[in-house]
Amino acid sequence: MDSSPAIRIAAARKIYGSGATTLTALDGVDLDIRPGTFVSIIGPSGCGKSTLLRLIASLEEPDDGDVEIFGVSPQAACAAKLVGFVPQSPALLPWLNVLQNVSLPHKINRGAEKRRPTAAAAVSNRPATDLTKLLHDVGLGEALHKLPSELSGGMQQRTAIVRALGLQPEVLLMDEPFSALDEFTREALQEQLLDLWDEIKTTVVFVTHSVTEAVRLSDTVVVMAPKPGRIVDVIDIDLPRPRSAEMIKTGDFHHYEDLIRDRLQAAWRSPELPTAA
Amino acid sequence: MDSSPAIRIAAARKIYGSGATTLTALDGVDLDIRPGTFVSIIGPSGCGKSTLLRLIASLEEPDDGDVEIFGVSPQAACAAKLVGFVPQSPALLPWLNVLQNVSLPHKINRGAEKRRPTAAAAVSNRPATDLTKLLHDVGLGEALHKLPSELSGGMQQRTAIVRALGLQPEVLLMDEPFSALDEFTREALQEQLLDLWDEIKTTVVFVTHSVTEAVRLSDTVVVMAPKPGRIVDVIDIDLPRPRSAEMIKTGDFHHYEDLIRDRLQAAWRSPELPTAA
Amino acid sequence: MIVLLAVLWQIGSVTMPYLLPPLSAIGETLVGNPGYYLTNAWVTLQEALLGLVFAFIASSILAIAISEVAVLRRAIMPIAVVLNVTPLVAIAPALVVAFGFGPEPKLIVTAIICFFPILINVSVGLRSVPTSVVQFYTTVAASRAEMLWHVRVPNALPYLFAALKIVLPLSIVGAVVAEMFAPGAAEGLGTAISLASSNNKLSVIYASIFILAVMGATLLAIVTAVERRVLHWHDSHSASDD
Amino acid sequence: MIVLLAVLWQIGSVTMPYLLPPLSAIGETLVGNPGYYLTNAWVTLQEALLGLVFAFIASSILAIAISEVAVLRRAIMPIAVVLNVTPLVAIAPALVVAFGFGPEPKLIVTAIICFFPILINVSVGLRSVPTSVVQFYTTVAASRAEMLWHVRVPNALPYLFAALKIVLPLSIVGAVVAEMFAPGAAEGLGTAISLASSNNKLSVIYASIFILAVMGATLLAIVTAVERRVLHWHDSHSASDD
Amino acid sequence: ACSTDEADSAAPGSTAGSAISAERCAENEAAGTVTYLTGYQYQASASILEVIAAKELGYFDALCIDLDIQPGTGDTGQNTQLLASEQVQFTAVSQQNIIQAQDSGIDILGISSYSNVGLEVLITGPEITDLTQLEGTILGQKGELPPTVGAMLDNAGVDVGSIQQVVVGYDPSVLTRGQVTSLTGFISNEPNLLEAMGEDVTVWRPYDEDVPSSLGALAVNPGFASEHPTVVEDFLRASFHAFEYCEENGEECVGYASALSGEGYDAEHNLKIWETEAGIVRESQTGDLGAIDTANVEAIAAMLDEYSLLETPVSADDALAYFEPAFVTAVYADGTLVWPAP
Numbered sequence A, B: 001m002d003s004s005p006a007i008r009i010a011a012a013r014k015i016y017g018s019g020a021t022t023l024t025a026l027d028g029v030d031l032d033i034r035p036g037t038f039v040s041i042i043g044p045s046g047c048g049k050s051t052l053l054r055l056i057a058s059l060e061e062p063d064d065g066d067v068e069i070f071g072v073s074p075q076a077a078c079a080a081k082l083v084g085f086v087p088q089s090p091a092l093l094p095w096l097n098v099l100q101n102v103s104l105p106h107k108i109n110r111g112a113e114k115r116r117p118t119a120a121a122a123v124s125n126r127p128a129t130d131l132t133k134l135l136h137d138v139g140l141g142e143a144l145h146k147l148p149s150e151l152s153g154g155m156q157q158r159t160a161i162v163r164a165l166g167l168q169p170e171v172l173l174m175d176e177p178f179s180a181l182d183e184f185t186r187e188a189l190q191e192q193l194l195d196l197w198d199e200i201k202t203t204v205v206f207v208t209h210s211v212t213e214a215v216r217l218s219d220t221v222v223v224m225a226p227k228p229g230r231i232v233d234v235i236d237i238d239l240p241r242p243r244s245a246e247m248i249k250t251g252d253f254h255h256y257e258d259l260i261r262d263r264l265q266a267a268w269r270s271p272e273l274p275t276a277a
Numbered sequence C, D: 001m002i003v004l005l006a007v008l009w010q011i012g013s014v015t016m017p018y019l020l021p022p023l024s025a026i027g028e029t030l031v032g033n034p035g036y037y038l039t040n041a042w043v044t045l046q047e048a049l050l051g052l053v054f055a056f057i058a059s060s061i062l063a064i065a066i067s068e069v070a071v072l073r074r075a076i077m078p079i080a081v082v083l084n085v086t087p088l089v090a091i092a093p094a095l096v097v098a099f100g101f102g103p104e105p106k107l108i109v110t111a112i113i114c115f116f117p118i119l120i121n122v123s124v125g126l127r128s129v130p131t132s133v134v135q136f137y138t139t140v141a142a143s144r145a146e147m148l149w150h151v152r153v154p155n156a157l158p159y160l161f162a163a164l165k166i167v168l169p170l171s172i173v174g175a176v177v178a179e180m181f182a183p184g185a186a187e188g189l190g191t192a193i194s195l196a197s198s199n200n201k202l203s204v205i206y207a208s209i210f211i212l213a214v215m216g217a218t219l220l221a222i223v224t225a226v227e228r229r230v231l232h233w234h235d236s237h238s239a240s241d242d
Numbered sequence E: 001a002c003s004t005d006e007a008d009s010a011a012p013g014s015t016a017g018s019a020i021s022a023e024r025c026a027e028n029e030a031a032g033t034v035t036y037l038t039g040y041q042y043q044a045s046a047s048i049l050e051v052i053a054a055k056e057l058g059y060f061d062a063l064c065i066d067l068d069i070q071p072g073t074g075d076t077g078q079n080t081q082l083l084a085s086e087q088v089q090f091t092a093v094s095q096q097n098i099i100q101a102q103d104s105g106i107d108i109l110g111i112s113s114y115s116n117v118g119l120e121v122l123i124t125g126p127e128i129t130d131l132t133q134l135e136g137t138i139l140g141q142k143g144e145l146p147p148t149v150g151a152m153l154d155n156a157g158v159d160v161g162s163i164q165q166v167v168v169g170y171d172p173s174v175l176t177r178g179q180v181t182s183l184t185g186f187i188s189n190e191p192n193l194l195e196a197m198g199e200d201v202t203v204w205r206p207y208d209e210d211v212p213s214s215l216g217a218l219a220v221n222p223g224f225a226s227e228h229p230t231v232v233e234d235f236l237r238a239s240f241h242a243f244e245y246c247e248e249n250g251e252e253c254v255g256y257a258s259a260l261s262g263e264g265y266d267a268e269h270n271l272k273i274w275e276t277e278a279g280i281v282r283e284s285q286t287g288d289l290g291a292i293d294t295a296n297v298e299a300i301a302a303m304l305d306e307y308s309l310l311e312t313p314v315s316a317d318d319a320l321a322y323f324e325p326a327f328v329t330a331v332y333a334d335g336t337l338v339w340p341a342p
């Protein structure tokens, strides 16, 4: 592994709207993510998590500051197909069935490998993924030929996850990927995600609202606060891996959970958030 | 309160598709929900929870069996505006801002009161809701005039919640309403929901993936299993209300959580669900 | 681009003088007699817009009718198709016999020409509402009228604007063709063109077409500007390069 | 409905015999000489469909061009508008002068008539892709061509089908008008209509229009059926009453 | 060999090249396929019907001319364009059209004309006995008031400005239904139609008010004429020959046109058109059939000038230069058509 960061965000600012309705979605965001680490982002609804992810995914230009992936621009990283993105809404193509939806990204931008920056080249050249197997693994084995409109919400979300995982990306950006899944499906997918991460040593940025999930999965948890959207805390999770179901019940684990909840609550107390009655 | 059920589902069956691709989304579902109770539905992704909710909301016709709300058909109940529905995807109108989106249902079907069946008439005639206040309460005070495309995922979801709550419905059907919200926002909204429920004595059917949330909020938790979609357990939660944050840490509470997790896991073990690695 | 076209035209006018008049001749007649063109253009424009308004009202109502009531679709569509495939130049003379020499025949021809694109586009737009949205408003028992007005109609706007872009220039063609073939016309650019063509005044024909093109482009620019304001919420306008 | 129209027509044909021929006369000429109508219909249909195919290819390519490259939009749209507002009956003769008595002038007229609705509808459709979908495919650096082919084009299909429904009947009108005004046409229903109108044979005119209407309705029914198969995934086809 | 594909439709007695010397036949064949554009569809008018008949009777074959007939739309301006662009070699127009085309820079050459009686007329009910009665009434026309009709009204002392003009279609019953008081028309068309409907009308001919005009003029592409003068002569020869034949056998000739036209051809009415026009041609004939009356050309030019219908005024000599009477002259010997050709 290289010591230069996989993702580097420096003094990033993002402003939506103009004039009277200006909204500072991100301000002064600095974040370096080492290659192969699993980073969770957690924060109150509307604090800018998705915006940050979109910035990394080259979907927004920062109004100020810099974003780099493996030393190149997000655009260049996407061009080299280094990035796997699970958007907050599944964004499936309604005319393609599940299998076609997850296969399409492979048919696109085929010359991508050549464009990989050297910093990420080491981890290329893996065997192609078996998408059908991956779909079976997430419980969509019988839905391969269904259209998105025939899927439940959770099934759509799993399709979007497989679509990104299938790319075996160097950088995996996931925006609340498990929000529509029941606890057991979620746990199974967490396992699978960790296995994959372990196997291909990918860098994961994972937006979640579950503190437990963040602690269980992450090397680092980033806590964000709104108004303006900013990073208020970066907490390294020093727990051994693999983290079993039992570990979740240990004091160390609870310590981290409480710590993050604490920071989160502070962030959440920022003005104009829901008032508990 | 009347002893006749607010919602009565008898031997309901729902089949999607035809021929070789038939899928039994619901089979032999029986459920009676007393007026004013808070019922959660929990079950693996794709087991038919949303389908069941859509059946109650008059959005699907059962292929077999019966659904009644206060003794009348779901259509008649909707015609009387007894039903508030929070769909799994927010379904906001992109050309209306937040305030307009939550106000529109009030402008629609104005003569609804006259059509209320007698069983539900007692609870009519409440003062009109202050939607702006409600939006402030859920943390959307500064987003009143934003279009859906300018909202974060969680903000869209909160808009959809307010849109349903604002109707002060006799029957509130919520499909994973808090899935895109952080823990604290979620908790605040849970409080608000319980307050409202307490105040207007509405009947709530609440789909969730969070066992804790189900136990915390519900009088009854319904556990569903897939293939075919069916009810495998109906668990009454005999815990006193209000249920404070402390109660969540009590043994009684954990007992219910464990019980439900247990049933859920059994349901989840049904064939063809994600395989934990 | 425009320069290129002008050069091509000039070459054409030298090699085929019986077909294309020199640009200078077109310019001369335009500059020499601006009043003539402006008056006629104004007449044609009025007919075009009035006919379009009728077509818009009629086809919007029918679009709503056929997208709401399946029986009406089966009854109305064949008639609409008949109107749409009838070569208007063949029936324009008959219209005058029925409606006299006033503006009616011209408005009818213009309206018939504009009618079908609006009908089709709007009826598709009315039915293209996301299922989840229709479902929500079904749970509050929105009446058909409410669903239409609050949900389907705004949802059809992108399709409506596409139709308007198609139909605004068409309305001008309709008015011109009506003037050329619907008896009773004594003014308008269509009349100017048919007079000029029976007198071999090529430069007048092309000057008139030039004015028509300017009118069409202006109208199109206006709808496009209105669309941009009205449809700012639509995905077609979210692209930054727009 | 049809019965009602027939009755109205008969009343009209009695009160205004110079305007509407009796239905029986129309029926007689149709039954008396089916070969004549079929041959001419076949000629017109070929011209219409061929012209449509050209228009379809040209306008699809241009729709892609203008929705991808803003500069091209500014260059091409004005020209498209000029084509769209030019009264074709005025230039059909010129086309014959330029292209002779062959099928070319007729195909050009038909193609020009069909061109604009496809251009507008398809270019709106290409730009109406949900932002979230475009964003996902941006992260895999889909090239413009890939985005087009895999995302934008399928997304434009509902708009394209709406355009086809507008344009199939139009193509028939285009062919007919071309036959009427481009000299040299010796066949086709347009020729039949202008011959009949020069001979005041109202029944032949209306018999030809009847055949045209049948052709238009048939073509429309075919697109609608194809649309139903191709667009089964689209919201406009999810309604159960569809 | 001459075109053979129409051989089976040739009338008896005419076989390919049978009416022409081999040498002249070769000259005519060198022109290839020659196209003639009718004035208005396959209407049985003078300058249309006899050409159709000549072809069907095999006269063109007999003169080694491979003739293709295209139906015109009635737009004379278009006919002149097609002629100038050499899409066609011959077309039927009027002398006035030829001068106006030249004025617009469209170079075509007039080669024949059947009559100085114009095609365009004004029709009124019988109650109109003097054209001045039309002042303050409605006049129906087909796009514009024909200049000859305008000149007629003017010559008759009518204040044309006081007449309201409306464009009407081709159904002449607008007149008898009282929607208009007067109606412009074609000398052989509306009057016959109205007569067939049993209506009584008065036909006002500009010719009778000393307005110069013409009927059944033919024009040729000048380049073609100078390259293939024998084709021009023999085209006229065959047409005039057929004209004489159709005067005797009107029904047969109209039958040929009807067959070309198909369903919707009103043979009865067209026969009347033919008989009317052929009658006018003979009644007003001044020289050989088809010969150009140069005095008439000069008069038309003067009339066009007088009513400012030209961009640039023409002198009589200019106008005469647009016509070449020699082609007609060449096909007659002592007042009889030379048939067969030399």
Ligand SMILES: Nc1ncnc2c1ncn2[C@@H]1O[C@H](COP(=O)(O)OP(=O)(O)OP(=O)(O)O)[C@@H](O)[C@H]1O
Binding pocket: A143, A149, A150, A151, A152, A153, A154, A155, A180, A181, A182, B016, B017, B023, B025, B043, B044, B045, B046, B047, B048, B049, B050, B051, B052, B088, B229
């Ligand atoms: N419109 C439809 N057509 C065909 N099949 C459908 C349709 N809607 C749902 N299904 C199928 O019905 C089953 C139940 O779907 P449903 O949406 O009710 O699940 P759910 O319990 O809400 O799941 P989740 O927790 O993922 O939202 C799924 O297998 C789904 O594929």
Ligand SMILES: Nc1ncnc2c1ncn2[C@@H]1O[C@H](COP(=O)(O)OP(=O)(O)OP(=O)(O)O)[C@@H](O)[C@H]1O
Binding pocket: A016, A017, A023, A025, A043, A044, A045, A046, A047, A048, A049, A050, A051, A052, A088, A229, B143, B149, B150, B151, B152, B153, B154, B155, B180, B181, B182
């Ligand atoms: N396209 C946009 N135009 C204007 N404002 C926007 C836009 N997208 C996001 N915002 C605003 O930016 C802020 C941050 O949004 P973002 O989607 O990043 O939040 P989030 O942290 O992902 O929230 P959630 O947990 O609810 O998904 C919000 O206040 C939102 O209203």
Ligand SMILES: Cc1ncc(C[n+]2csc(CCO)c2C)c(N)n1
Binding pocket: D198, E039, E040, E043, E045, E073, E074, E075, E119, E170, E186, E187, E188, E189, E273
């Ligand atoms: C006798 C006679 N009647 C009519 C015309 C020709 N005419 C010229 S234009 C036109 C309308 C075509 O659109 C008609 C009918 C003719 N030459 N001779």
Ligand SMILES: [Mg+2]
Binding pocket: A049, A050, A051, A088, A175, B152, B153, B154
């Ligand atoms: Mg988000």
Ligand SMILES: [Mg+2]
Binding pocket: A152, A153, A154, B049, B050, B051, B088, B175
């Ligand atoms: Mg669901």
